[in-house]
Structures are given as C-alpha cells and as structure tokens.
Amino acid sequence: LQVLNLTLGMLSIIIAHTTFCIGFVAIIVRARLQGMDESIFEAARDLGATPWQTFHQITLPLIRPAVIAGALMSFTLSIDDFVITFFTKGAGEPILPIQIYTMIKVAVTPEVNAISTLLMLLTLTLIIIATRFDSSVLKGESK
Template sequence: MSRSTRWLWSAAILAYAFLYIPLAIVVMYSFNDSRLNAEWVGFTLFWYEALLNNKEMLLAARNSLIIALSASFSATLLGTMAGLAIHRYKLKVLPVLVFTPVAMPEILLGVSLLLFFLQVLNLTLGMISIIIAHTTFCIGFVAVIVRARLQGMDESIFEAARDLGASPWQTFRLITLPLIMPAVVAGALMSFTLSIDDFVITFFTKGVGEPILPIQIYTMIKVAVTPEVNAVSTLLMLLTLIMIIIAGKLEARNMEAAGGEAGK
C-alpha cells in the first residue's frame, strides 16, 4: 500500500468515525440504566417502555407520521409530473423552478414559506402549513429520481405505442408508469424520510399547536439528554435507515434497468 493510499484510508476512517461514533453512543446509552447518562450503569429496556407510555411523545410521533405520509404522497404525485414535464418539454425554466427548493438553504426556505403563509395566504400555521412546506422541498427530490429514470428509457417504446393507436393516457398508464414505478417508489420513500425527521422547516412553519416529533425531541434536549431522548432518537434513526436502504435498493435497480435499456 502506497503512502498516498494510507493517507486516504486514514482520512476515510477518521471521517466515518466522526460521523458514526456519536450515533453509536446514542444507541448504546438508550439502554443505559441511569437517568443521568453520565456513565454506563447497566443494560435496561425501561426507557423504551417509558417511551411507549409517554402520551405526548406518541402524539408527536403520530402527527409526524401523518405529515410525512401526506407530504410524501403529494410530493410523489407532483414530483412525478414535474419529472415527466422536464423530460418531455425541455424548457430551461422548469428545472430551475423544480430544483430551486432542493438547492436552497433550509433556513432560507423556512423563513420564506413562513412569510408566504402569514403575509400572502393569511394561513394559520399548523399541520396544513407543515404539509405544504414539506411537499414543497420534497418535490425536487422525486423529480430528480424520476427524470433520471426517464433519461435512460428508449423513446421508441412510446412511439410504437402511439403508432398502435394508444392514447396519451393509455401510453402513460400501461407503459410509462410501470417503467418508472421503481423511481416513483424510491422518490416516495426518500420524501417520507426527509419529511419525518426535518427540523428547520418544521420549526418555522409549525406555529402553536400539536407537538411534532423533531420539535418535541429538541424541547426534551433543552432540559437534559436523558436515555428517553436517546431511545426515541434510536427509533427514528432506525426508521430513517430502513427507508434509505429500501430507497437505495430501488434506485439501484432503477439505474440498472436504465443502463440495460440504454445498452440495447
């Protein structure tokens, strides 16, 4: 192994250690039999049992789940349409409109949405405003994935369908949608993952009302980082990891299918 390779491996190990050791500590101390979390005392599942009996935390989790499901559904529908439009019409303004929320800093997007809801729409902040905000920044992620799938498809398939007398709706329903379905599902899972653990945009668009999981965790941390906070963080981390793995596998299959069609 050359000297430059050793340096690269050392830098990679340090970077991954910096990222994952704190996460491992959070998971480990969620099983710690001590409220202070100053040192390891012993193994226990008490904090997970306490979490399941915490009505406010369960309400926050339910609200976050409703928001994530609603936002991911809306973003998947609109993002798929946006991906199709960008691929088909080749207008330079469309990618700018769709992908700007993705590139924009979250704090700027949160403030702009807050001002838009209050000063333009005169909308009372709550669950609806959060769903609209989450849908706004998730659309671009779905559009990117769907567009990547469409770019690898053979356009002669759609031309053949039209030559055989299929209407645009029939072509979309019977040919386009089944072919892009892995990308659509991957985009939906990605949107769900981004929505359920988003803090910055949720913080600006929440208002005063029912608790939301990321905000609830932040409120608990301001008092002390108890094992109960570690427990809910571990469960949220596990849910996010599962969604990312599923979305990654679907996107890998999507890219393989696109590559296979491009090579024909």
C-alpha cells in the same frame, strides 16, 4: 401566509415540506425519465394505446423505483429539517422533530433513544421494501 389567508399549523407544515422536497423528487424522476427508450412509447401509440394507458401501463412501472426513491429521500429530509418545521408549525402543534429537539435540550432520555430506534427501524424497513420492489421490477415479476 397573508396572501393565501393561511394560518400556521399542520397545513403550513405540509405545504412547506412539499415545496422543499419536490425538487429532490423531480431530479430523481427526471433522471429516470431521461434514461428511457422513446421507442417504447412510439410502439404503444402504434398499437392504439391512449396517453393515459401509455402512462399507466408503461411509464409508471418504469419510473416507480425513482418515485419510491424520491419518496424515501423526501421522508428523510422532512424528518431531518428542523428549521422548516419550527418556523411553520404554529403554537401547540406536536411535531416529532420539535418534540425530539425539546427532549434533548436537557439530556438524552430513554424516550429519545426509543424514538431514534423506531425511526431507524422504519427507515430500514422502507429501504428493504424498496429494494425488494425494485429487484422484482428489474426481473419483470411486477405487473
């Protein structure tokens, strides 16, 4: 914190969670990249595509399911990781995991149940969207 002249707050939380989650996303995307056929990229170069065109029109659509899976995993890990948030939040930052933790110290209230239900519905909705998007990519319907 002293080297970057950074104070505890929302920026420090974002940096900490990004640092923590980037490894999980990298592993998922790397596994997807290793399974790709190199001849697709050679064909794009032979047809005169620039590196940016090759990435945007070939690579990105092929790795999009892995990027979405990594984003969902990062979201889940960030919501779940209380310790990182607690030590990087600073004073007075209203962060959801900390708020839930303070609410359940005494008893599980209806508010905690409502927040848990909303988080579960949000996660299920994101999973359904990702599954439908992934199946449309596999069928060749997405462009």
